[in-house]
Amino acid sequence: MNNTTAITSDFKRFIRFFLQELKPKGKWLTPFNIISIPVILLGTIILFIRFTQGLGSVTNLSQEFPWGFWIGFDVVIGVAFAGGAYIITFVVYVMKVEKYHSIVRVTVLNGLLAYIFYAGALVLDLGRPWHIINPIIGNSFGYNSVLFLVAWHFLLYMLAEFVEFSPVIAQWAQLEKVRKFVSALTLGAVIFGITLSMLHQSGLGALFLMAKPKIHPLWYSEFIPILFFVSSIFAGLSMIIFEGTISHKVFRNLIGEKSQHSFEEIILGMAKGAAISMFVYYFFKALIFIHEQQWELINDFWGYWYLVEVIGFVLIPCFMFAYAVKTRNTTIIRLAAIITLIGIILNRLNISVIAFKWDAVNKYYPSWEEIIVTLMVVFTEIWVFRWIVTRMPVFSKQH
């Protein structure tokens, strides 16, 4: 009995603590708040209309373009950007490279939140979201569906990421026993998480395999899954560089001088990884291009557009990374990371929206409502991120 009373008192203490922590810390009228609050409010109104009057009332989706910005940008790109978490956990927990330990927590947190918000944005796009439970509870398993796999892997991966992050939560809530317990699960969760990531990163590409006649031949290939997986590596690394740079500016007071300095080293290491994976990716792309004999396709608008993507946003940043690693120039690395991220956006949007039904008369472009809701998703994620990092020991490196 003693045990239960101890647990309930622990629990009560936690609730009190949690409620107290809910209160905002710091200034209210920051530029970010001034921009994000109206967007989030507007987005809520749009979503209300969307759920009462149908997707057509706020989106430009059509019978020809069943998937638009919410799938193409929020889900497909959001998940690629979140790839950093599985790479860093691989390097730190599997390969035991201590150098990157200081960014594990923040990267895992970013990954977890990205999945909750961006993969979660899938729900906004579902016509009958209340049936999302069907493929989960086994009501009706569509084993043969790639989307079935991807959806399940999203869920399981969120769980794995949550386990990886939970020691931080336990530490924050001062639940020492819980912390010990969940810490012991880390390696298992990491291994499971990496495997799931490989599968659903490539699975997102495999979604488009059956859309063969609809995607421009320069972007369609039976190797889309592999291309998606490889590109998620440098997408994730670039995102860490990008996010880390911003975090180190915004949350300077939370991050010690020492880790400020080691972050430079970390950036260099990641730039190296990005350069290599980008080169592999580029090589793959070139092989496919030659193998499928696509020369005739290159001499029109779509050909040029393809070259812009592959040369301008893959090969060039790849060289920039390589050059910057040699000369230890972190400014160029940051620039290359941004170009790479734009390249990923281009690539994913090309496959899901732009080169999808490239010859359609009524092309799809997102409505302003779709863009506002996307911004809303991003801003809310940043809010939650900020709430967590200002309270939990995310940046510090105590274990």
Place this chain on the structure above:
Amino acid sequence: MDRRNFLKTTAAVCAATLPFKNIKAEETEMKTEFSGVLVDTTRCIGCRSCEVACSKEHDLYVPDIKNDSALESLRTTSEKQWTVVNRFETEKGEVFVKRQCLHCWQPACTAACLTNAMYKTKEGPVTWDGDKCMGCRYCMVSCPFDIPKFEYNEWNPKIQKCNMCFERLQQGKKPACVEACPTDALMFGSKRQLMEVARHRVYNYPDKYVHKIYGEHDVGGTGWLYLSAIPFEQIGFSTDLGTTPYPEYTKEFLFSVPLVLFSIPAFLLGLNLLTNRKNELSEKQGWKNE
């Protein structure tokens, strides 16, 4: 062994050891034959009785067929009409073509559906179940004929597409459109019967028909078959969809999933143990300078 063969063997191994559904095996075990419809476009007079019959049967928008203006432009099926007749001006005069879901033998839409809402019944029709569908529209992305349509302006949207009057078939009746057709342009039967009739017609009137039966092999074979007097490209058919059933395109990926799921964790664990050992060794020898 080349890549494809390798994948096939591994796939077979997986299918044998795992509870994953083996589509091929199920198919051969099947006793009932898939039903379908043969559309002879040379017999169609464009009266659109089928459109009316279909809409009445399924409580959809009933078009006014006294007015021919709908034939002016090419129409697609829509969330309001499961079937439409289009008019084409060709070298052999006016040709009318009825369009609807082709009820593929191995449909892309059912392979796409993660809830089994799109379902290939053993009788042949591909049906949709509103209690299961979550409205992801992946079926629309995947169908090579762009047949499933979505109600974008409903809070509780449905996927709308021809179900070959599955309810009527179960009562032993023919599809409503087949029954409504005054010129026998539509013929209902098992694919085997329909192929016989179709071949017979092409064979007996070689000048009247092009020597292709659309749907015989396209996308792996469809339940609905078409005969035509002029090349199919000229009457709105895509003839470049290939003969591979669409689910095949994702099969390699799906079969590799269990492989990855088992091999990668083992590999990672091994790697982890290895690095552990290496770190220990280097620590012992005092290489680690931190």
